[in-house]
Amino acid sequence: MSRSRFTRRLPAAVAVAGLALAVAACGGESSSSSDGTTVAAADQLKPDADLSKQSLQITVWDGYTPKELPQRVKEKLKVQDMKVALHATNEEAMNKLTAQGDSGVDVAFVSGQYAQALNAQGLLEPIHPELIPNLANLYPEATQLSYDKGNKYSVPYTWGTTGICYRTDLVKSKPTSWNDLLKPPAWAEKKVTMMTTERWLALPALKSLGYSVNTDKDEEITKARELLMAQKPHLLTYDDTTFGDKLVSGEAVMVEAWDGWCPTTDPKGNIAFAVPKEGSDLWVDTMVIMKSSKNKEAAHALINYILDPAIHSWAAENINYKVPNKAAMEKVKIAKGSLLDIPPARLLDGESIIDLGAASTKYTRLSADVQAK
Amino acid sequence: MSRSRGRRLGAFVFLTPGLTYLVVLLLVPLALVLSYTVFQRGRFGGVVYEFTAENFERLVDPLYLDVVIGSLKIAAVTTVIALLAGYPTAYLIAQLPRKWKTIALVAIVLPFWTNFIIRVYAWIILLSGPGLVNSGLKVFGIEPLELLYNEGAIVAGLVYSYLPLMVLPLFAAIEKLDPQLREASANLGASGLTTFRKVTLPLTVPGVLTGSLFVFVPSFGNFVIPELLGGSKSLMVGNLIRQQFLSARDWPFGSTLALALIAVLLVLLVAQAWVARRA
The missing domain is CATH 3.40.190.10 (Periplasmic binding protein-like II)
Known part of the structure; x- marks a missing residue:
């Protein structure tokens, strides 16, 4: 059984069976707000923070990012260290991230609905766009995703239907x-x-x-x-x-x-x-920064690095998922018959589960x- | 005095690793699972510790009851077929000369050297529409049969997977049998069939029960074979439990189903112990 493929896709599968509406439906029980899109108060972050004093811990599906990513991040961003934990499903990630106390995770990869649910619980740091100039690489459509319009607390990594x-x-x-x-x-x-x-x-x-x-x-x-x-x-x-x-x-x-x-x-x-x-439908897997992270500048730098066309195109080329990154998709050689060229506007016709x-x-x-x- | 203390110390030393393992890794998780049955499903997965009897109410929903009954039926049919196929096999192996006995027994456990999933996949290659069996039939001009993705395929897969677990305890029971008992029976004028009915079979009942239990238990809770060979078109308890935990995020109801499964198996174990003692 193509297990790795299964677990990789399961995110979207389970995700879609996802958590998000909970948020809108029960804004009252979250500390953030009633409309479900409001984000927790942002921390003061320094764009010139010394990243060599910060280290990163991410959690992601197996095979979803390049193997040598930690090595490259250490070289490129000069962070002290980068560790990668794996989860098989969104549920597993949620268990990790919502457990009592500090999960130790700085950046998590979860599906859109789960990002929405995490945000509703006040667990996410709002995205500081000024620290992620590469957000400009995203398709305009990728900033209009129904669970998080304007990418307030999540940055899309892959999407499909x-x-x-x-x-x-x-x-x-x-x-x-x-x-x-x-x-x-x-x-x-x-x-x-x-x-x-x-x-x-x-x-x-x-x-x-x-x-x-x-x-x-x-x-x-x-x-x-x-x-x-x-x-x-x-x-x-x-x-x-x-x-x-x-x-x-x-x-x-x-x-x-x-x-x-x-x-x-x-x-x-x-x-x-x-x-x-x-x-x-339209499913999206996203990157989020945890409120509990003590390395938020490094976390933003990491997301910025992943949005670099040279890195982000890896996902399209290697796991065959579309990435919501215009600059990256333009780099990808699309094989004959490949579905990578479904235009973003068509994807947006899909209803998010x-x-x-x-x-x-x-x-x-x-x-x-x-x-x- | 000192000797009995020494023996007690010995027992303590030898039992501790195994007992610790069982308590920490079996009993504690089991207790957790049982405790979940009376709580509510958490919206973000996990469990909300508020008391509810709802899980048990859902358990008697005809839909889930039907699944449990259906699984019992499939497991029972599997066990009977495995017994009918396994008994003669075990009997013959027990009569073989020592060298061939070893070879036969190794052959019986040989499939376990290959991954379970791979062996189940082999059945797909055999039975599927364009598979080996149908290609063979085509040579004789026979229309392709629908062999895969039905309950028959599930039973075939289960029997194949668990037959060794039937043969081994049966072999152990038959081999232990004193050949002189059968000779005595023959000397006293009993036919082969009568000897089997009156001597061999009654004396191997414990082996029959153990083998049957070994086949029934994993068949009843199996979820891989119904998915791969049954095409998920029929649901067994194992599938249901897996669904609850992995895709429905409903741990409490999944736990309740698991409890039901454990209850059924406990009843069977007690029955087996009772019959075996009387046999």
Whole structure:
């Protein structure tokens, strides 16, 4: 099982099943404010601080940043030391960061909704834009992300969406709608797969019915359930990890897939990706600075360094995720068929999946229900 | 006096490492899991320490009950098949000359030298639509069969994975059997079948129970095989628990499900001990 790939993507997966709305929904219980976007009071930071007296501790998904990053950061930024801790999922990172006392982490990589949740708990240092001149490299769209408009407390690292990944040589017509997956035509009978990871199971059904992916209305979820139950006998499998392999082998002809996971660059060149006309989601993995950090100047310097096109393009080239960095993307050689060139404006059409608090158990039950029946 | 004290000291020295390990790494986490069952789900993951009985109310939701019953069925079918396949195997191995016995036993545990996931994947290569079995059938002009991604494939995978755990205790029980007992039975005029029914089988019941338990327990809680070979189209308790912890961030309900699983297994263990003592 391509575990590393799985865990890397899981952030977005779980993330999307993420935490964020909690914030807006219960601003009252956070110390910051009621509108959910207000950030904690900023510390006074010195742009000319002596970084050689600071050392950095980051937490990030395995394989999500270059291996030699600490070495390069030490050389380039002259910080005393840089340590990298790994987390497999957003949940794991949250446990680390929300535990009592100082987590010791300066910079954390978490998905947007989780950044929103951390901020709601007053755990994040507001971003000081004057210390990150490379923010100018971001696409304008990347400053308008719904969970953090204006990048007040988070800086986006990677982003993407969900759609239909398909075999161009085995479909009779190109899929354009979620209904192509939900009510597969005869030629796709038992040759389609769906994801079950929490909210992605419901996403195609909710979008095809014209509902929000963040609905907590029972009647809308019930309608989605009916669609999914009707679909089940026509499925090959539910699959969250190996749907790409099933397409390559020809076992499947259409699958629900995250863009970064759709093997469009397969040498045979017979795999393509479509975002259905009813719309889809937008996921973002971000970098945040912890309020408890004692190395905030170094933390800003690190984020600034990562936003350098030469560094940020690494993610697009090596983990095949789009990065919200215009200057970096212009540097990347985009292979034929690659999905890296989905324009940012298209991505922004996607609806961010946000945390539904207590209502999110409805989706867990839905997944279990559809799978068990 | 001093001797018994010495023995007690010896027992203390020898037991401490194992007991410490068990208490710290098994009992304490288990106690934590059990305590979570009466608390609420934390919004950001983890547990909110406010009392609730909601987790147990959800447990009797027909949806989850069905999953538990379905898992029991799959585990039971697996155990019966493994027993029917494992008993003759163990019996034959026990009759082999010493050298061949060793070779046969090594062959039985050989699969454990390869990673579990890889062995399960091998079944996908065998059973999938364009897989080996179907390619073979095609040669004879037989239409491809739907062998993978159903409950049959789950059972096949479970039987394959846990068959050695059935064979080994059975072999131990059969081998211990005094051959003179069977000779006596034959001398007294019993047929081979009668000897088996009246002598061999009753005397190996403890082995049967141990083997069955060894197969049933990991089958009941398995979540990898239903996912890979069942295509996640049917859900077992293990999948449900994994979902609660890893994607739903619902530790309390996951713990409650785990408690239910432990309860079922405890009942089985007690039953096994009881029957084994009477046998």
